[in-house]
Amino acid sequence: MYRVILPLLLVFNLLFTGCDDLGELAEHWPNTDFTRRTVPLVDLEIIEAKDTFNAVNHPKKVALNRVKDVDEEDAVVSVALGGEVCAYPKRLSRGWVNDTLNGVPIFVLQCPLSNTTVVWERPVRRGKPLEFSPSGIIRGSEMLVYDDQTESFWQPSTGECIVGDYMGAQLDNIPCRVESLERFQTHNPGAKVAVLQRKVRRFFINGKKDEDAVWASRFFDRASEDYFGRLKPTTLYPLFANEDYDAEKEGLPQDALVVYVPSLEKAWDLELLKEQRSLQDHNVVITWRPGMVSTAFGMSGRGSIDIGNLVVQKRLENRELEDIVYNVSFMGAFREIYPDLEVEH
Numbered sequence: 001m002y003r004v005i006l007p008l009l010l011v012f013n014l015l016f017t018g019c020d021d022l023g024e025l026a027e028h029w030p031n032t033d034f035t036r037r038t039v040p041l042v043d044l045e046i047i048e049a050k051d052t053f054n055a056v057n058h059p060k061k062v063a064l065n066r067v068k069d070v071d072e073e074d075a076v077v078s079v080a081l082g083g084e085v086c087a088y089p090k091r092l093s094r095g096w097v098n099d100t101l102n103g104v105p106i107f108v109l110q111c112p113l114s115n116t117t118v119v120w121e122r123p124v125r126r127g128k129p130l131e132f133s134p135s136g137i138i139r140g141s142e143m144l145v146y147d148d149q150t151e152s153f154w155q156p157s158t159g160e161c162i163v164g165d166y167m168g169a170q171l172d173n174i175p176c177r178v179e180s181l182e183r184f185q186t187h188n189p190g191a192k193v194a195v196l197q198r199k200v201r202r203f204f205i206n207g208k209k210d211e212d213a214v215w216a217s218r219f220f221d222r223a224s225e226d227y228f229g230r231l232k233p234t235t236l237y238p239l240f241a242n243e244d245y246d247a248e249k250e251g252l253p254q255d256a257l258v259v260y261v262p263s264l265e266k267a268w269d270l271e272l273l274k275e276q277r278s279l280q281d282h283n284v285v286i287t288w289r290p291g292m293v294s295t296a297f298g299m300s301g302r303g304s305i306d307i308g309n310l311v312v313q314k315r316l317e318n319r320e321l322e323d324i325v326y327n328v329s330f331m332g333a334f335r336e337i338y339p340d341l342e343v344e345h
Contacts, residue, residue: 031151036167039139044153044163047143048136055096055107055133055145061086061192064185068195072182073293075307076193077108079119079176080323085191087184096145098122098131099194105129106174107145111156114142114333115257117178118325120159120171125149141333157327157337173262175323179309180292245332251345254332258343259286261312261326267338269345270328274308283315284324 022034022041028050034041069091070076076087084102090110097108105122109132122129130147137144137153139162144153152164159171177184184191245254252258257270264284273279273288280286289309312326331343 029151032146032153032164033150034163036165037163038160038167039162043139044144045138046136047138050136051133052136053096053134055098055131056194056196057098057131059088059097059099059194059196061194064189064191064193067181067193070181070193071293072185073180073291073306075178075292076181076184077110077117077119077176077178078184078188078191079106079108079174080188081106081174085188087181087188087191087193089181089193089195096132096134097194104174107132107171108176109145109156111142113138114140114157114329116142116156116327116329116333117176118156118159118327119174119176121174123169123171125166140336141330142337155337157329157334173325175325177309177311177323178292178328179311183289183291183309245335250331250335250343252331252343254330254335256331256345257307257328258331258334259310259312259326259328260334260338260341261286261324263314263324265341267334267341267343269331269343270307272345273310285313285315285321286326287311 024046025032025034025041025044028046067089070089075090077090078085078087079101081104082102086099086101088097088099088108088110095110095112099106099108105124107120107122109120110117120132122131124130125147126149130149132145132147132154135144135146135153139155140157142156144155144162146153146164147166150165152161152166154161154166154171159173161167161169181193247253252269258267259270259273260267261281261284264281266281268279268286270288273286277289278285278287287310289311290306292307292309293305307328310326310328312324313321314324315321334341334343
């Protein structure tokens with residue numbers, strides 16, 4: 001179902017294993033109840049051992065003027081809850097963060113495979129909030145996450161538990177914005193930024209090869225200056241290609257970025273939003289402004305793609321605007337999770 005895009009074979013030393021029987025999964029995941037599942041086992045593909053990647057748990061938060069190693073145009077995930085606002089820089093996170101904001105346990109997820117970025121409220125089970133970590137297993141071009149209590153598997157783009165004790169459970173999404181640090185600072189001058197207290201492995205290309213060009217030593221131990229020299233700084237690199245994707249039928253390449261609004265069950269090509277700058281559909285208003293660079297498999301910093309700042313809001317009865325949940329992902333990954341949903345372009 002998947003194939004690794006050829007240039008990445010130069011640096012990845014991965015063995016992709018489709019799971020068509022329970023034996024291998026049970027060996028790696030003895031605490032997961034595979035009898036409870038909503039998807040066939042063959043949909044699950046092991047790309048790394050459990051806990052090869054770990055979530056960041058309860059990072060330190062500092063004032064904006066104390067943030068290092070993040071450029072003004074770099075992407076952050078901003079979350080506002082009950083008057084408390086925090087930014088989670090994509091550059092400084094592994095992609096998965098368990099935290100608490102204004103007393104609410106949250107999970108900030110930035111899937112490095114599909115570009116999916118969501119924030120969930122972590123539910124309380126058995127007297128404590130669940131904590132989530134990346135599983136090393138993919139489905140639909142997304143890396144599944146698992147909870148620490150039952151090791152059930154959860155799908156990033158939908159927030160649904162697809163395997164395990166919590167099968168069928170649905171996590172509550174919290175509205176967030178993916179925006180530049182500069183834009184976040186402009187609108188939230190007194191807010192905090194979550195930072196890591198130690199260096200961690202990076203799962204994305206961040207362009208600062210002199211500082212930390214080789215991340216995740218098991219994955220990138222063969223990375224070289226020659227390889228980085230061949231990367232096109234204006235190209236996104238989704239890790240997986242959907243072999244069933246029909247670009248001619250869709251009218252979009254599978255590495256195109258699409259914006260999905262669950263409340264409308266509609267999606268738009270990001271390039272369309274760039275052209276229009278503002279779009280209204282029913283009571284939903286989407287605006288796009290330039291000034292945020294990509295950190296998802298593209299080169300961050302000078303010369304990288306300007307993904308831009310998206311704000312997705314609904315207009316209330318009093319005419320005020322309120323942020324709502326949205327998601328930006330690669331078209332190929334989006335189509336695997338939502339095979340029948342129309343994408344306007």
